[in-house]
Amino acid sequence: MKGDRIVIEGHHRKAAERISAVLLERIGNREGRFAISVAGESGSGKSEMAAALSEAFMKARVASAVLGQDDYFVLPPGSNDARRRKDDEWLGPHCEVRFDILQKNLDDALAGAQAIEKPVVDYDADAISTERMELGEAKVVIAEGTYVSLLKRIDARVFISRSRHETLEHRAKRNRGGEAGDPFIERILGIEHMIIAGHRQLADFVITRDYDVITVA
Numbered sequence: 001m002k003g004d005r006i007v008i009e010g011h012h013r014k015a016a017e018r019i020s021a022v023l024l025e026r027i028g029n030r031e032g033r034f035a036i037s038v039a040g041e042s043g044s045g046k047s048e049m050a051a052a053l054s055e056a057f058m059k060a061r062v063a064s065a066v067l068g069q070d071d072y073f074v075l076p077p078g079s080n081d082a083r084r085r086k087d088d089e090w091l092g093p094h095c096e097v098r099f100d101i102l103q104k105n106l107d108d109a110l111a112g113a114q115a116i117e118k119p120v121v122d123y124d125a126d127a128i129s130t131e132r133m134e135l136g137e138a139k140v141v142i143a144e145g146t147y148v149s150l151l152k153r154i155d156a157r158v159f160i161s162r163s164r165h166e167t168l169e170h171r172a173k174r175n176r177g178g179e180a181g182d183p184f185i186e187r188i189l190g191i192e193h194m195i196i197a198g199h200r201q202l203a204d205f206v207i208t209r210d211y212d213v214i215t216v217a
Helices: 010-029 046-059 077-086 099-110 168-174 183-202
Strands: 034-040 064-068 115-122 127-134 140-144 156-160 205-207 213-215
Touching: 010 034, 010 046, 010 156, 010 205, 010 213, 034 046, 034 099, 034 183, 046 064, 046 140, 046 156, 064 099, 077 183, 099 115, 099 140, 156 183
Parallel strands: 034 140, 034 156, 064 140, 156 205
Antiparallel strands: 115 127, 205 213
16 A cells, blocks of 8 residues: 555564465475465554565565555545444445455466556555556465455465554554544454454464464464
């Protein structure tokens, strides 16, 4: 998403290196591309973890591409927030997110496409446009976002296990649209927490609140 701030810190890199070390052999043995999802609550560090994983793979000379769920919302950020405030049912992957397009972009990438046409959100302009993403030599496709554990054809699922209370500091730093401390946003995040609470059970890797990595057998 244009206009978003991503700051990769040491704990992101440490967790990414542990996960990439486990996956590199599997990735190398795969003829086609390998898909990873990085999910978790708002402000848990999904974008940073996806970027850190991409960085870790690059060190191992494995190219990757990142698909961010934020680019697949039906409405741009400001409009989506307004719709949420008017409609109590406008929340969740079934209505807010174009999962059909995200899944198709992922499927096309895994089928070997050299480029995909995807939406891109401009946060500051509150607008959605389309861009061509070149995939080239990418061996890994990383999908990151709140609900990406639900995507099909994922080879390894990562879940960041941090609640909205534990992500408050990170959200305050980002403070997109002045959302930090907004009672409405906090209520929305509480509902979001209930929606994805069970997604941890789908994970192959769980990142704890302290950014330790648990590999699920």
